[in-house]
Amino acid sequence: MQDLTLVMAQFDPLVGDIPGNAERAIEAVREARIEHGADIVVFPELFLTGYPPEDLLLRPSMETRLREARARMAAKVARDVLVIIGYPGRREGQTYNLAGLLYNGEWLDEYAKQALPNYQVFDEQRYFSAGTEPLVIEHKGAKLGILICEDVWKTEPVRLACEAGAEILITLNSSPYHQDKPAERLELLRERAAEAKRPLVYVNQVGGQDELVFDGGSACVDANGQLQVQAPHWQVGLMPVQFLREQNGWVPQSGECEPLPEPEESLYCALVTGVRDYVNKSGFKGVVIGLSGGIDSALTLAIAVDALGPERVHAVMMPYHYTADISRADAAEQAKLLGVGYEVMPIAPMVESFMDTLAESFAGTERDTTEENLQSRCRGVLLMAISNKKGLMVLTTGNKSEMAVGYATLYGDMVGGYNALKDVYKTWVYRLARWRNDQEPAIPERVIERPPSAELAPDQQDSDSLPGYDTLDAILVRYIEGDMSAEAIIEAGFAREDVYQVVKLVDRCEYKRRQAPVGVRVTPRGFGRDRRYPIVNGWQPGE
Amino acid sequence: MQDLTLVMAQFDPLVGDIPGNAERAIEAVREARIEHGADIVVFPELFLTGYPPEDLLLRPSMETRLREARARMAAKVARDVLVIIGYPGRREGQTYNLAGLLYNGEWLDEYAKQALPNYQVFDEQRYFSAGTEPLVIEHKGAKLGILICEDVWKTEPVRLACEAGAEILITLNSSPYHQDKPAERLELLRERAAEAKRPLVYVNQVGGQDELVFDGGSACVDANGQLQVQAPHWQVGLMPVQFLREQNGWVPQSGECEPLPEPEESLYCALVTGVRDYVNKSGFKGVVIGLSGGIDSALTLAIAVDALGPERVHAVMMPYHYTADISRADAAEQAKLLGVGYEVMPIAPMVESFMDTLAESFAGTERDTTEENLQSRCRGVLLMAISNKKGLMVLTTGNKSEMAVGYATLYGDMVGGYNALKDVYKTWVYRLARWRNDQEPAIPERVIERPPSAELAPDQQDSDSLPGYDTLDAILVRYIEGDMSAEAIIEAGFAREDVYQVVKLVDRCEYKRRQAPVGVRVTPRGFGRDRRYPIVNGWQPGE
Structure with missing residues (x-):
């Protein structure tokens, strides 16, 4: 019976440090060969630049540095193992978010990400053009369909990969954490795999970059949408997935399954x-x-x-x-x-x-x-x-x-x-x-x-000038994360006076937040790249 | 001989103040009728929300407020004049950057911007879907092709409008100033009009919004690319353009032509x-x-x-x-x-x-x-x-x-x-x-x-710790505006030591800039929405 060992490289790149990230990758592949006998090693999205590289992508020397790093990888990476790794690249004057495939010193092919998020903290359409083609590559008898992050949040790129003959779906990710995201993400992976009737390998990075934190949680879900391997969250490391060729295709074998951490x-x-x-x-x-x-x-x-x-x-x-x-x-x-x-x-x-x-x-x-x-x-x-x-x-x-x-x-x-x-x-x-x-x-x-x-004053308490924190937070979540209007929040059961006080304060204090230090983003609407509000703003609370 | 009076409403909206901006528009149309006998009044892009409304566009109540403002305009705007004004709007779940046409109390039609800038300070793909159709509307015997800002920086939307029968091209703009922009823009308008063999009316807003300043400079160029009317830069006001129907189409008559201000x-x-x-x-x-x-x-x-x-x-x-x-x-x-x-x-x-x-x-x-x-x-x-x-x-x-x-x-x-x-x-x-x-x-x-x-210290001078400002600025312009690498700047004739010192300082001080107050952007690469750099950054100066 044929088998295949895929290793998920859940690592932490340093944004901008292209030579260093290439060295990290070379070392990780070596380890994956020695420790796990890897046939395939998969790295996260844009691993060579780190994520998000932001406007470093506009520097022409980005391309020079990537060329050198990829040449070095081709020369140094262990043999007899397929390496799938993310980096940006130019083709005919356009920049793409790519997954490159390296095998025995040769860069075989590249997949270009099709779905480019341009919402929340994401600005990918500022930099990238969208790919339009699936990429399926055969390795040791397995047909691998390559996808990148947002691609699996949509249905179309997955469908195209399946139509092109993919037997195993592999997705490279730099998917930032926010509260409840680990559970949401796992649900999505199960759904996509079951729809596609293919096993799905999900590799995510771990670590912090300015306001973003990446939680890892790389995983493999089988063709029925059942979780078979789950790497730990919040830890760097290699996690193997064993595939066996069975009658109905490639089946990931049940491996280590770290439970999702509690929300706290x-x-x-x-x-x-x-x-x-x-x-x-x-x-x-x-x-x-x-x-x-x-x-x-x-x-x-x-x-x-x-x-x-x-x-x-x-x-x-x-x-x-x-x-x-x-x-x-x-x-x-x-x-x-x-x-x-x-x-x-x-x-x-x-x-x-x-x-x-x-x-x-x-x-x-x-x-x-x-x-x-x-x-x-x-x-x-x-x-x-x-x-x-x-x-x-x-x-x-x-x-x-x-x-x-x-x-x-x-x-x-x-x-x-x-x-x-x-x-x-x-x-x-x-x-x-x-x-x-x-x-x-x-x-x-x-x-x-x-x-x-x-x-800051005699006998001062926060509740002197603000509603109690239970009320305050409930209003804030509705206004900030929910984009609800003042009147809609009142309708949801809050006191008019509290709602108007809070909403006016939020609107008025944009200038303070603009000069605040960066900090960890843990909600889907942080006060960083996530929420872009005008400071001079004639918007009045109301309907 | 037929004639037509178009008035360019070069005004200054307040971002977010939708009811206020609608009132400003109603008043401007009234004035344009009385003072100039306007047949058509054209306002800038997204005038009803102001530009850029940023994440206010994500608030569902934006749509409610715009509906009310447009209803009020329909009820109050002077009769017998075609009003062309910019605002965002939703159609089938997508948001578009629209130009609406109001005549005798009725909103006749809407044009959706086709070219959505998502570079420099612009994030339009964060909010808007792109229109795909031209809009040509006949008013008093003239066929008007409507365009919005970035549309005229491309060739395709202009071509589509001409193919659809436009005799006069009208573009609504919120085009921010930077040094040399007024001359660049005028050159572009002349080129587009000459290519299209149609007169082109360009209406831009004026005023400041956070880091952006808009310089106005609304203009009309004839079908040969000759400037016929030029509104002043940096001033709010109404500027009429007289069109006469001649043998070869509608011809803008030579009117007031304020010279472009000197760069200083x-x-x-x-x-x-x-x-x-x-x-x-x-x-x-x-x-x-x-x-x-x-x-x-x-x-x-x-x-x-x-x-x-x-x-x-x-x-x-x-x-x-x-x-x-x-x-x-x-x-x-x-x-x-x-x-x-x-x-x-x-x-x-x-x-x-x-x-x-x-x-x-x-x-x-x-x-x-x-x-x-x-x-x-x-x-x-x-x-x-x-x-x-x-x-x-x-x-x-x-x-x-x-x-x-x-x-x-x-x-x-x-x-x-x-x-x-x-x-x-x-x-x-x-x-x-x-x-x-x-x-x-x-x-x-x-x-x-x-x-x-x-x-800050005895006998301190800036030149003790930095190159002279002539050298410093020349290096900075190449590094920041030009995205040149350290080595490329050295090749252009600067001292290695100076270049590396300056480039390292720029890279290292991102954290300071991130907490700096906003300020006027006057170059194509300001330190605000324009230049999005990581703070934690392993990029080293070099090739």
């Missing part, structure tokens, strides 16, 4: 992956975090420690008159619990110095948010000084609910290189904190239980 | 328009500018005064130990010359207060850019406090050369809501300053003549 675990892993890869791929020694005694900075600290280890994480508490004693105590306790460096720097001298300088100019005015912002900005300047002097990146600690309504100070607590919780609603911040503590205590319980406060 | 004048108008519209459309009372005695802030101040008038502009000088006496004197002199409010706030007390607080943490370290950034950030915090307290938007003063190489302090001199010079290279800052002074003195001559310095 996946989300937490996404945040850890995002922070780890952003910091490491940018070459930073570590991070510094302003620890306030509140839940957002506490969760951010836990994520940073899980991503980088405690020795690369430094925490600074910057109290002022309105900082509660329990905030100081809880911050110190958490720093000790997690074993990170910890400093306390009271900000009163700086704040007072600004107020003195501004006194004349501000004579006769009332106290307002100016004074609150000033506290926040003194903290920002301190953190950036530590960052500059010690080579540590500042992690900001804001969450999606705050970013949405602008409950954050530009150049104050928004200061930083990366924002772990940027796309995490406050209600999910609580869920994650509890989930993380269930694994191993990382956040003092009191931090989770006390009412949230920015502590 | 156009660029300066673009910056004034950008600032004025951003500030006014966001509803700010005025602006505050940190005046340093250097040329960038001096030019920014002049632009702000020309945009808003001196009473809406406030200048603050924030000297430190390294601020030269002539800087203080020149800043004061310019503030007086332009008649703006002026304050001096020395920053030493704040800087010292931070250094005291950080002393323990920084013990044993050397002085480095941390201390320079601290000065800049204290200025940023002061400006933001004034902004918050007085409701004035901070204008940042950095230029494109600085933004490119990161010669700016994040949360320091990059603090602000809008950046007039963001896309203006330093060499052009000098040209503009001289041109502005030639009109009427606005900048002390010494500010233009002295060597540029950030004054």
